[in-house]
Amino acid sequence: MHRFYCLFIFAAFSVFSCQKDNSSLPRITTGKINTISVIIEDQLWNGEIGDSIRNKFAAxxxxxxxxxxxxxxNQYPVKLLEGFMTDTRAIIVVKKTEVNKFEIKKNQYASPQNVFHISGRTVSDIVTIMEQNAPQMISMIKNAEIAASQKINLQSLLDPKIIENKFHTAIQVPTGYVYVLQKRNFLWLKKEFIGGNTSLLLYQVPLDKYRTDKNWSAKVIQLRDSIGNLYIRGKEPHTNMITEEAYSPYFSKTKLNKYTAYETKGTWQLNNDFMSGPFINYAILDTTYNRLLILEGFCYAPSKDKRDLMHELESIIKSARIIKKEP
Structure with missing residues (x-):
């Protein structure tokens, strides 16, 4: 009997300990990609503050x-935040208080998570704080959403050996993509879905040919149009891919995993055809292998929203790591 009570007490203690341990574990964030929870009273949301939030974060x-x-x-009144823990990756909390304040709390309710607290004495104070800090907030949220997509991609990856052997580059391409064309310095991968497809291109050219160029925006467009003329065509003759001229591409200099790169976003179309869609292109100045390494994603989905499709492609491209030469 004494042995039975000892076992009972031990089992009860074990259950209690497990429950305690589980409750102390950080909650994991969930939710759809590129979604923000805004905790703010309806009166403020329907006024100037809400307009400012929408103008910045829904631009x-x-x-x-x-x-x-x-x-x-997604907007919720403040009392909901005080009543339960939210597990959204990005939360903006806005309140009227006696102190003007902007604060970022990491993993406040779950992990990974960014919680932005904005408070002010007046509507004008809150709007000013919002305007001043919006660029930093947007950058942090975008980076977190890219990381969330990359985590999803890691669940099932395409065999990396072909890309690694051809381009000395490790990149996390999820299964679903297949190789549709392979050349000496060019790869085209595509994923089909109902209503369209997404594509990933990798190609490289000697860096010495472009090192002295100053007009990189024109050079990137010229290079991608030449690749489109060589490899990417429609079903009919003379329907090669070109950069659409009606919309000037967005161009910027950036860093991609410590390498200088040029980011180009714009619209592609098939020459003499009606097919078109968005693209994102990174031209990486890779001094390790003395090359210009191009990573590009584009999609064709005429009846679908394209933001999240392009976001997935961007998350794949930003996972790329150049494999260093062995000494």
């Missing part, structure tokens, strides 16, 4: 043929 995405918001926004 049109650069490089898409149709207007789509940067993020989807």
């Amino acid at each position: 049109p995405v650069i490089g898409l043929p149709q207007e789509e918001p940067l993020f989807n926004i």
